[in-house]
Amino acid sequence: MKKPLLLLFASLCFGIAVIKAQYTVLLNFNDTNGSAPLGSLTLSMGKLFGMTQYGGTNNDGCIFSLDTDGQNYRDLLDFNGTNGEYPASSLTLLGNKLYGMTFIGGTNNDGCIFKIDTDGSGYKKILDFNGINGANPEGSLIFSGGILYGMTEEGGANNEGCIFSIDTNGNYYHHLLDFNGTNGEKPQFGTLHISKNMLFGMTLKGGVYDSGCIFSIDTNGTAFNDLLDFNGINGEYPNGSLIIMDSLLFGMTSSGGTHGAGNIFAIDTNGQGYRNIFSFTGSNGDYPLGSLISDGKILYGMTTGGAVKGNGNIFSIDTNGMYYEDIFDFNDTDGSFSVGDLTLSGKVLYGMTKDGGKNRQGVIFRFNDADLGINNLTASSNFTSLYPNPTTGIFTISFEGAQSLVPATVEIYNVLGEKVYSQIVHSSSFIVNLNQPDGIYLYRVIAQDGNLLGEGKVVIQK
Secondary structure, three states: OHHHHHHHHHHHHHHHHHHHHHEEEEEEOOEOOEEOOOOOOEEEOOEEEEEEOEOOOOOOOEEEEEEOOOOOOEEEEEOOEOOEEOOOOOOEEEOOEEEEEEOEOOOOOOOEEEEEEOOOOOOEEEEEOOEOOEEOOOOOOEEEOOEEEEEEOEOOOOOOOEEEEEEOOOOOOEEEEEOOEOOEEOOOOOOOEEEOOEEEEEEOEOOOOOOOEEEEEEOOOOOOEEEEEOOEOOEEOOOOOOEEEOOEEEEEEOEEOOOOEOEEEEEEOOOOOOEEEEEOOEOOEEOOOOOOEEOOOEEEEEOOEEOOOEEOEEEEEEOOOOOOEEEEEOOEOOEEOOOOOOEEEOOEEEEEEOEOOOOOOOEEEEEEOOOOOOOHHHOOOOOEEEEOOOEOOEEEEEEOOOHHHOOEEEEEEOOOOOEEEEEEEOOOEEEEEOOOOOEEEEEEEEEOOOOEEEEEEEEEOO
């Protein structure tokens, strides 16, 4: 048995040398070049485009571009109040033009919608929010059929936010829905998702339990449907967006769920079949404020807190809620408190953090992993998940949806193939305290009948 284990660990150890070099800080924000980004990056032709909430010449935020290798940073525009202020969202790229929104500023200080060329020229406000037509947008715009769709956090008839549409020239603004508390309230950091002629989204608050809701609405503003009301147990206070895969909506909540630290869920587009597929515990991350992304098989996301260092993490998980993996832990020096979403290009993830970094004003980062999209570290783990990973030595192994398979035996082996831990467990979720040196270890979970329930690697980094 030692020989195959040794060969496996030789392969895994070759990978771990790469893991520590995979995360790269491309830029440290320093006020002059921006500060405290709240949105995500937009990738096009080898360049990353984004915005910061503060910093720039007037400390009102800025629009920037940066090569994917971290070179050639360029401040495309400094907000100054009149042209917008404090953007809290991401940019939408259409051809050579970027479209976005600011939280405040503009003519009425309620925020605005703007467009700008990718070279920084041609800036133009296409709408000033005025309270009646919405105010204080914190999400981003989506585009379909020549029309932009978006939401505001405040304003509208009830000052609880609204859904709107507008064309790319700023004409034909249409009020699609006013939130009123009952149908949702104050969508925050979220972007609408469009499928055919239906818009899907979430609100931070409101709904039956005032914990937020999932909704759908036709692109012409009719057929609004409250698909789900969050109630704490099934999650509460969603801050991000939904994505659609195989006719299912996937999303996250910032709190609630089994452990009160937020969860990942799936639900049919008709509002049926809600499933809490993963609950954050704090040790594996907590309080996610962004959205999930996918490569078609695996979901990726970030949390703002918890995990090994308490500064949040980057994680991956499959669409069934299995194979959760903590693939990187922020440690403040390399960033912390990430609010936006990840951007995936091939095997590379790009993102930003609001805090941390050299100047404690946030960073732009790149995470390069040959295993992204494959998730082969626990490929045979049909029932088990392990978190956090990497770990200081204390971690949880759980049997999501497989309680009937306990008792079971957990075995852990070191790089030499020597068994360093063995325990019979009688619970579907249990904590392991592995007092071993830093390095890679192989864990196996074996049922009473001898069948392998799961195996994978666990990395100890103290």
